[in-house]
Amino acid sequence: MLDARKSQVVTAGDARAVVCDRPSVAGSVTQRACTFCGARVVLYPISDALHLVHGPSGCAAFTWDIRGSLSSGPQLHRLSFNTDIRENEVIFGGEKKLLRALRELVAEHKPKAAFVYATCLTGVIGDDVEAVCRTATTELGIPVIPVQSEGFRGTKKQGYSAACTALGQLIGTGSTEGIGRLSVNILGDFNIAGEIWTIKGYLERMGIEVVATMTGDGRVDAIRRAHGATLNVVQCAGSMTGLAKMMQEKYGIPYIQVSFFGLEDCADALYQIAGHFADKDVMARTRQVVREETATVLPELARLRQDLNGKVAALYVGGAFKAFSLVKALRQLGMRVAMAGTQTGAQADYEHLKDLCDSGTILADDTNPLELAGWLSSCEVDLFIGGVKERPVAYKLGIGFCDHNHERKIGLAGFSGMTSFAREVHATVMSPVWKLVPRRASARSFELRALSSEPAGDGRSLVLRPLSVEPERGVP
């Protein structure tokens, strides 16, 4: 581990606090993405908006269709539009090209709003994206919103903040007529594999109206009237707490932080929402929802737990709230967490994670593949949970991997999501394939015996000697 990284890693039970919330250490090959990517992933699921990346095509390709966010209507978000800034614009400026692109795209796709993302290059050449957006808003008759997300501005977290600022420009511009007292916005759920529909289903059964979802299955008109809801429910705390705080200050809307992952946290989230409204009918309906849903999933979880009991997991995810839920969900399946880390956790998050985890669990902020590989090997984990950048680390080590990031195709939120999660964990951990990979196999089982040999061209026999695999290193 690089010396400069040591303060960002502790073990549960250690008195030291995790140093976090700072730029990645040079040379660490961070698993984090850039500021622009942070903004793009938050706004991307707004499906009737145009998303225009003002920069080189590489920035747009890097974030094209980056989430498995489903839409129940328009699919415009799944296209990636880009101004393709090249040498000519680097010398003469890219503002004219940006305005031309906006005119052309709005005429062709008729979006409800447009988001224009500034990238490193357009930040360096000094394009006035805000001024172009102002001109386009007046000329085109839709909100054209600048997202100040130049990649070099900071970490992915600054990208979340740029996205929240952009959303703040839409909120408050629509009518709140017809919104009732029992109403919420859901912030920080991105409708991966349809998860927000599961959550909305629970809320409907509780008698709660959902005004706007930000941003999963999001619509511009709904976001414009989001200031009419009476409560903000924040799931992805890392990305959306800033917006919730802004709405609290500006519109007086309180917020709660919840997680819909895992039985315990999902039930707690629904009870927190019901508790906020202090309405006995809502609370009674919430009890009913939780009772019915848990009764459906518990038998299956108990069956899977029999095999998973005592298995060891490691996890590395974007935000801390997901890490909390995963630790609890894995514990419910009888598994122990040996290592837990996040890309964007704050100090209070790590303190909570310390309390939640067993003593000795490694806690890491903003880690890198080399550190991860070392911990996964030394802790002898059976399962690694992460996202697309963590997957190869697990596979190269011969360790089972579960995707809990935005690329996945299976919904893991809600009570039914917990069953899907448990089945996926079970299928991964119990797969017979792990007995065959070098890390799992004994040296003896990997002995390659010379059974026969073909005569070499010069008439001598080719002799193959038995080889062993060193199980620790996984190489013959």
Ligand code: SF4
């Ligand atoms: S914004 Fe900058 S760091 Fe991000 S993808 Fe583009 S060039 Fe790379």
